[in-house]
Amino acid sequence: EGPIDSLKTPADIPDEPSPLLNDFEWVTIDLNKEDEMKQVESLLYEHYVEDQDATFRFAYSSRFFEWALKPPGWRHEYHVGVRVRSTGKLVAFISGIPSLLRVRNNKVPSVEINFLCIHKKLRSKRLAPVLIKEITRRVNKNDIWQALYTSGAVLPTPVSTCRYTHRPLNWEKLYEVGFSSLPAGVTKSQMIAKYALPSSTKTPGLRKMVPEDAAQVLELYNKFQAKYDLVQEFTKDELVHWLCGPDTQRDLEDKDKVIVSYVVEQDGKITDFFSFYLLPFTVLNNSKYDRLNVAYLFYYATDAGLDGKDDAVLAKRLSSLIGDALVVTKNLKIDVFNALTSQDNTLFLKDLKFGNGDAFLNFYLFNYKAFPIKGGIDPETKELDPVSRSGVGVVML
Numbered sequence: 001e002g003p004i005d006s007l008k009t010p011a012d013i014p015d016e017p018s019p020l021l022n023d024f025e026w027v028t029i030d031l032n033k034e035d036e037m038k039q040v041e042s043l044l045y046e047h048y049v050e051d052q053d054a055t056f057r058f059a060y061s062s063r064f065f066e067w068a069l070k071p072p073g074w075r076h077e078y079h080v081g082v083r084v085r086s087t088g089k090l091v092a093f094i095s096g097i098p099s100l101l102r103v104r105n106n107k108v109p110s111v112e113i114n115f116l117c118i119h120k121k122l123r124s125k126r127l128a129p130v131l132i133k134e135i136t137r138r139v140n141k142n143d144i145w146q147a148l149y150t151s152g153a154v155l156p157t158p159v160s161t162c163r164y165t166h167r168p169l170n171w172e173k174l175y176e177v178g179f180s181s182l183p184a185g186v187t188k189s190q191m192i193a194k195y196a197l198p199s200s201t202k203t204p205g206l207r208k209m210v211p212e213d214a215a216q217v218l219e220l221y222n223k224f225q226a227k228y229d230l231v232q233e234f235t236k237d238e239l240v241h242w243l244c245g246p247d248t249q250r251d252l253e254d255k256d257k258v259i260v261s262y263v264v265e266q267d268g269k270i271t272d273f274f275s276f277y278l279l280p281f282t283v284l285n286n287s288k289y290d291r292l293n294v295a296y297l298f299y300y301a302t303d304a305g306l307d308g309k310d311d312a313v314l315a316k317r318l319s320s321l322i323g324d325a326l327v328v329t330k331n332l333k334i335d336v337f338n339a340l341t342s343q344d345n346t347l348f349l350k351d352l353k354f355g356n357g358d359a360f361l362n363f364y365l366f367n368y369k370a371f372p373i374k375g376g377i378d379p380e381t382k383e384l385d386p387v388s389r390s391g392v393g394v395v396m397l
């Protein structure tokens, strides 16, 4: 396991980008400028990933990008755009954020590449590889040689593959927008009853996380994630950013936040935490709804079962903890709670009535050879694998 390409230095890397077609020019997006942030938001709003039957499109917001693209150590040069020279119109974007990965026992300074988006009218012009090459050049210039990215598409050699799972919170709305279906022989009220949740959480000591919790949460996170093979390592400042959101969003109401985190404090000690991020979908051509409110399970940890012996204790604790996350999101009027089969999720997904999605997320390491990492599913049947679970600790937005 380790880097693939021969060792290079930034001096070996060209100072200039590869040429684009004449009408286009490379730009660095300044996400501190409101109008440029808006241009990225609307490019993705119109042209980013949709589900296969184009029923939903991600509705990323500037608020989301303030969080996702400006963590501690972020760089303007890693926000790469392509504009039409004559009009200045933004027609493509790709981003990177710094990330210290641990791949099994190796620390790998890298970047996480995300939000590759090309205007619909410029598809299949081989622009994607050119964008990837340019951000690679910019990252290499900073002496970083590895990257992590995910894709629904199957590209050469994923290091891991996880499956989408969904836990309906507002089943009726999911049914009406065409995401959930009514199984034969089951009534709508039976489906609504199946997904009913208590109106209040049950874990004693559960409360919203505050930045002052960071030291204890980081210690718990590091202990809990030690078991995984692909992990994002955080400084305290990075943990505060990722779990409490950017400074500018601290005092927003939970329903307006992009990231929501809770801790369990008992006798002054933090024994668990969970977090989820909020990223809605635009519902395309539906008469009653134009938006689907979605929560995605983010990082969590518990000190239950840290001795790694008793999975039953761990599974029970996580079911109860994430069960409370469902209650919290339901009360925030979220319609569906999404999770992958990564982390220890396969220990509780079935118990908490998550349904298997029909899509998969592949994890890729750029310029790093690693033996395959379990994704929480059986490689043949693609069914959840609660026994061997997953080696993927990192969560990509």
Ligand SMILES: Cc1c(C(=O)c2nccn2C)oc2cccc(OCCCNCc3cccnc3)c12
Pocket (backbone or CB within 6 Å): 049, 051, 056, 150, 151, 152, 163, 164, 165, 166, 179, 281, 294, 296, 336, 338, 339, 340, 357, 361, 396, 397
């Ligand atoms: C996206 C997504 C969806 C949906 O598409 C969805 N849920 C409700 C309705 N829909 C259409 O469901 C998930 C379940 C787990 C993790 C997920 O995503 C994990 C993070 C994805 N990263 C961005 C991305 C998007 C698409 C392809 N590659 C990466 C998802």
